[in-house]
Amino acid sequence: MKLKHKINHGWQRPSEPVTDRYQREVDASLRKAEKAWRRAQKAVERAERQAAQHPSPEAIAARGEARRLVLQRLDELRQIEELMHTPTYAPTAVLHRTGRDDRLEVGTYVKPKKKRQPKSPVATRRKP
Template structure:
């Protein structure tokens, strides 16, 4: 005897009802992923625009007149800086000789030029003191 078992492919297991907390978690996760996707798309757009700008700048070559104007401006700047350095050198050089210090040492009448030195102390001889007594 031959048994024929027919499989019903259209049948699906009945789903459980979705709870509100689970649905909120799913919605929150979907919103977060959409925000991340939008940010990624904006980043891609910014990157492509930056690439296009860089390519345009690289394609622009400076003209000979622009190069000549830049060189002239650089030359003028160097001349002005040289003048400024010369003025600074003139401002630093002294116009007069600073006077040297003159000190009077002790009661002497002569003047000595240079640094002040204390006069040397005279050594007194240590002799016994003699006294006179009148008798």
């Protein structure tokens, strides 16, 4: 079924003018957010100064533990990356598996010798 309705993709909804009330609300929320951000920055600076002046043994131990965990995780990621980069090509010497499934041997393939058929004890007579 073919749809005959064409959508006008170039049309956009006309923007509404910004009212004074809405602009006041935006300005108030902006001032409030900037004030909270300045308070947070001051708190961070104060905490950094205190930590630099008096590092507590708990903070030192926590920092050491965090450092140890990060280094351990980085080592794990390095090992995983090494596993991902192992070569996938076949080894230069091809190994053939010979033998039965219950007695599996690994070695180089040797072509089996042809077995001779033993002569049959039955004599056949051909008619000329």
